Amino acid sequence: MTEVDVLAVFAHPDDLELSVGGTMLKLNSLGYRTGALDVTRGEMGTRGTVEGRAEEAKRAAEILQLDIRENLGLRDGHVFIDEESRIAMTRAFRRHKPRLVITHQIGDSHPDHNNIAQLVRECSRLCAMRNFDAETGEERIKPPIVAHNVFSRTVQPSFIVDISEHLDGKIAAIRAHSSQFYDPDSNEPETMLTGETYIDEIEYRSRYYGSLIGAAAGEPFFIREALNVEDPFALLTRSMNLYS
């Protein structure tokens, strides 16, 4: 079965773990089927090999208890909003039928990330159009809602997910990508991610967003659409942190 409730679409094999690993674990614990669509194999990466990174992604998927993890195989560093990419992603959406898609933030400084945020938005509409890429016989689906992870720029989050119970799992899934992070025995060149404190910084980031909602850890999201709230009292009094 390849259908999922939630599909996380990120550029490189470790992006999901760094951005929304806690949320994916939480969604799994709530009983939703979760999946990852990695858009590239990370072949432009300074460290690691394509084969090694695929193995690391597989191990991380087990830690995150993902129901599926698939790689779209677009070119790392060369993801554009073109017809090939739109068709590949729309087919993936129709195959997996997510109702919620989680992805990069709009305006991310990495061009692949930024283009994927836009591609996801376009494909979340194209997948609902009967005559787009109709020759495959794949049926159109309802447009999924798109939630953007807030990561590299100062963006006011629309909401923050409490991941207090899942921070350890998130960090473990990040560490599964061992070729990408601090390793005193590695002879490969240093990157922005290989400093000794980088994974600690990811933890501090989660702790900070948690502090804004009175929780031990959190992950922030931005959505463009208005939120449809059934019970405003329950929502607004659930997690208010008067001191943040």
Ligand SMILES: [Zn+2]
């Ligand atoms: Zn990336």
